[in-house]
Amino acid sequence: MNVLIVDDEALICRSLMRAFESRGHTVRTASDGIQGLATWREWPPDVALVDVLMPGLTGPQLLEKIESANTAQIILMSAYTGDFDLKRAEELGAHLFLAKPFANIFEVVERAEKLVKNKAHEG
Amino acid sequence: MSTQRSRKANDQDANIKKLVKFIENLGSARTVDDVMVRIRAELKNFARVKEPILAFADAHHRLRLTFYQKGSIHEKTVTAGWSRRPDIRFNDVKDSQYLANIFGRPFARLLAIPIRSRRRRSDQKSKADGVLYLEHSLKKEEVATFLKFIEDRVEAMSSALDRLFLEQQLKDSSLMWERTFDSLQDPVAIFGSDGEILRANRAFSEQLANLSVDGLFDETIQHDGREYEVHSYPISVGHTDRPSNTISHYIDVTRSTRLKKQLMQGEKMAALGQLAGHIAHELNNPLTGIRSMAQLLIPQAPEGTNLKSDLIEAEIAAERCQKIITNLREFSTAGFEQKQIRVDLNDIVTKTLSLLNSLTRRFELIVELSSSEVPIFVEPHLTQQVIFNIVKNACEAMTDSGQLVVKTYAAKDNSGESIAAVSIEDSGPGIAPELREKVFEFFFTTKAVGEGTGLGLSMSRSIVERFGGRIEFDSTIGKGTTFRVLLPLEVSE
Incomplete structure (x- = not known):
């Protein structure tokens, strides 16, 4: 599957990319919301992992700008668990909310794969 | 002729002497009754004049009638009625009727002599301030002599009554000032020019009398567990306007100082908490x-190589860092959004212990909660975390078996403040003397690597201090440790 990772933390982008690639997926990354939006439009992914707090365009702002024609499964990631939760994420159109830090990076890959698989079954 | 004249002169002299004696006697009168006794004695020379009845307004503006009945002096308070006409009245019907109404018997012949006070302003001298009523059976030829006699005496009585009136006013004024002074809750004292105490109120003698004089002139005073702000002002209590004395007002600021400290501590903790939160987030990403990268690389490293084991160690270290950050974030966010409320410490302890059943069941758990409510003013979730942390530490200090005793109680501390306390006593190995100073330090832990972050007790202390309390402990090697969480007891309004 095609995976888009949008996060301003380079090491997180890199490690997620390696994890997804190790499972045979194609990955593109973006280090901020504006770049992420451009890449998304040009290369619609099957699943997008988007950080909430980024400089410029934040994760939620990015999701608002993505056209309704978008079909990707969206995973929102955040280190802040204070006022951000699954409900808020769902309101923004996300299908999953993951709190950082991840206990295990491979679990992130598995959950993304499951999301895409479930969607394919529904379709 | 000259004998007649000299007899007359002698009589006049004798009368004057009697009058002077009467005036002197009046000078020693201390009450209205005393005045009555003296005028009655004067009237004994006149067989046809009965005992006097005096009507006047006293220092408290009450209308009073003072009279003799069966040989002793009585008093009635009258609502109104005695005539304030300024003239002397001889057998006036209205006067007779007035007294008849009061005493319930007729008064056939009555002499009414007005009494005028010197206190009155000259424009008000048309009214009498009192009346001396005299029931009589004087013959016509006796009236003039008697009138001359009684007018002189009434004039003297008027001065005496004035004096008594002023003395009473002074007494009342002094009493009011004393009562006001004593009713002040804060200690107040007046000092002379040499620093000696001239006057002090009751609060001063109850709270500060033991303090040495030198200590009384500082800007703040701490005494007997209380703190005072001292405000001193120069005053003059003598006859000059030049201030020669000092009045000092000791304002008890114990409670407000404590609240200020709590507030400052709370603000400090809030700021620290925010900082911790920011740092935590910055480090987290x-x-x-x-950690993710290490997890990725570990499967790629060949088995049995140093590379693999090194990567595993790196991942464990990163995990430990994340635990510390999680704790810091909890410290920074949890509870600071919650309000402090009045809760029963017994309830918090009960709830906390129920969460620790899996840990405490290995030991003999003795719980002694206070039979009455132990109210505290805290954020309950954070307080629960503190007790949870201490009980958990106690359980982890004991290896396989042991005794855990948890008690709650209310008490007074050394400064007399009411406190609420929970004590947690274990029968573990105790804390080594060289480690006791470090117990509350951030990141200090005696647990194995990866087992504890060393944040628990340091954060617990910060939380408790934020609520105005403190954490203490005693420890004996080989016997165990007792931790006590002390918080201000919330007094009911």
């Missing part, structure tokens, strides 16, 4: 990256 790169740390997540490091």
Whole structure:
């Protein structure tokens, strides 16, 4: 599957990319919301992992700008668990909310794969 | 002729002497009754004049009638009625009727002599301030002599009554001032020019009398567990306007100082908490990256190589960092959004212990809660965390078996403040003397690597201090440790 990772933390982008690639997926990354939006439009992914707090365009702002024609499964990631939760994420159109830090990076890959698989079954 | 004249002169002299004696006697009168006794004695020379009845307004503006009945002096308070006409009245019907109404018997012949006070302003001298009523059976030829006699005496009585009136006013004024002074809750004292105490109120003698004089002139005073702000002002209590004395007002600021300290501590903790939160977040992202990368690389490293084991160690270290950050974030966010409320410490302890059943069941658990409510003013979730942390530490200090005793109680501390306390006593190995100073330090832990972050007790202390309390402990090697969480007891309004 095609995976888009949008996060301003380079090491997180890199490690997620390696994890997804190790499972045979194609990955593109973006280090901020504006770049992420451009890449998304040009290369619609099957699943997008988007950080909430980024400089410029934040994760939620990015999701608002993505056209309704978008079909990707969206995973929102955040280190802040204070006022951000699954409900808020769902309101923004996300299908999953993951709190950082991840206990295990491979679990992130598995959950993304499951999301895409479930969607394919529904379709 | 000259004998007649000299007899007359002698009589006049004798009368004057009697009058002077009467005036002197009046000078020693202390009450209205005394005045009555003296005028009655004067009237004994006149067989046809009965005992006097005096009507006047006293220092408290009450209308009073003072009279003799069966040989002793009585008093009636009258609502109104005695005539304030300024003239002397001889057998006036209205006067007779007035007294008849009061005493319930007729008064056939009555002499009414007005009494005028010197206190009155000259424009008000048309009214009498009192009346001396005299029931009589004087013959016509006796009236003039008697009138001359009684007018002189009434004039003297008027001065005496004035004096008594002023003395009473002074007494009342002094009493009011004393009562006001004593009713002040804060200690107040007046000092002379040499620093000696001239006057002090009751609060001063109850609270500060033991303090040495030198200590009384500082800007703040701490005495007997209380703190006072001292405000001193120069005053003059003598006859000059030049201030020669000092009045000092000791304002008890114990409670407000404590509240201020709590507030400052709370603000400090809030600021620290915010800082901790920011640092935690800033560190979290790169740390997540490091740990994730290590997790990625571990499967790629060949088995049995140093590379693999090194990567595993790196991942464990990163995980430990994340735990510390999680704790810091909890410290920074949890509870600071919650309000402090009045809760029963017994309830908090009960709830906390129920969460620790899996840990405490290995030991003999003795719980002695206070039979009455132990109210405190705290954020309950954070307080629960503190007790949870201490009980958990106690359980982890004991290896396989042991005794855990948890008690709650209310008490007074050394400064007399009411406190609420929970004590947690274990029968573990105790805390080594060289480690006791470090117990509350951030990141200090005696647990194995990866087992504890060393944040528990340091954060617990910060939380408790924020609520105005403190954490203490005693420890004996080989016997165990007792931790006590002390918080201000919330007094009911």
